[in-house]
Amino acid sequence: MSVLKLQSIELEIAQLDDADASSPSKLDNSSGDNKDTTTRPTTANITLRHVHVNAIADYYNIPQLKELANTKIQHILGTSWSADGFPNVVKDVFSLTGDLALHNIITLTAAEHIEELVKLEDFVELDVMGDFAIGIVRTAITAFKDIDEKSTQKLQAVQSQLQQTESLLKFVEARCAAAERKSDNIDDCLDSLRKIRTCRNVNCGAEFRGYIELGGHLSDPSYILRCSKCQCKH
Ligand SMILES: [Zn+2]
Numbered sequence: 001m002s003v004l005k006l007q008s009i010e011l012e013i014a015q016l017d018d019a020d021a022s023s024p025s026k027l028d029n030s031s032g033d034n035k036d037t038t039t040r041p042t043t044a045n046i047t048l049r050h051v052h053v054n055a056i057a058d059y060y061n062i063p064q065l066k067e068l069a070n071t072k073i074q075h076i077l078g079t080s081w082s083a084d085g086f087p088n089v090v091k092d093v094f095s096l097t098g099d100l101a102l103h104n105i106i107t108l109t110a111a112e113h114i115e116e117l118v119k120l121e122d123f124v125e126l127d128v129m130g131d132f133a134i135g136i137v138r139t140a141i142t143a144f145k146d147i148d149e150k151s152t153q154k155l156q157a158v159q160s161q162l163q164q165t166e167s168l169l170k171f172v173e174a175r176c177a178a179a180e181r182k183s184d185n186i187d188d189c190l191d192s193l194r195k196i197r198t199c200r201n202v203n204c205g206a207e208f209r210g211y212i213e214l215g216g217h218l219s220d221p222s223y224i225l226r227c228s229k230c231q232c233k234h
Contacts, residue, residue, distance in 0.1 A: 042087025055096040087122035
């Protein structure tokens, strides 16, 4: 790190207002349509200040200050995420500080928002990215989307099969119930045939001999016991 850069960073630290920096509600990530007379710091600007603090702490080997800066960076990126200016943060983190913990924080944040970031020219053109890395990232995103789409299709196919199976089950249950009714109906007829001695029609008076008549619909038949002589229903 050059002495000039170090001096400019130290100047930034001197101007750093922590109260502003750690308050997400005061951040302004709008693209400039908001015509406020005071220019509020963006997420990237505030993050950069803490990155520079980390760089100084790394240079002078002050672990506690590095950790403090990292905590603030994580908080800002977690609560006030904006891709706007993030490529500059990546650039400074990987060129100004050797703190692997901060490298890791930035890598994880980039991974979390990678679909949004690969659409940004500033991000794609970063030296740390390179054509090879960007190629891998884009291929991985496409592969992930492909797997996601196939999984959705499989899920829909399984749901459709489930619906068909449920319909089939209802049909079979209905057929079983009909078969049970049919069996009970025949049992009743046979039971009556065994018990009845004389026809209930007083004008018939014959010793009862009956037959079973098929009635109802073919899909849901019913059986009626009738007298063989006068055909009256029993
Ligand atoms: Zn009869």
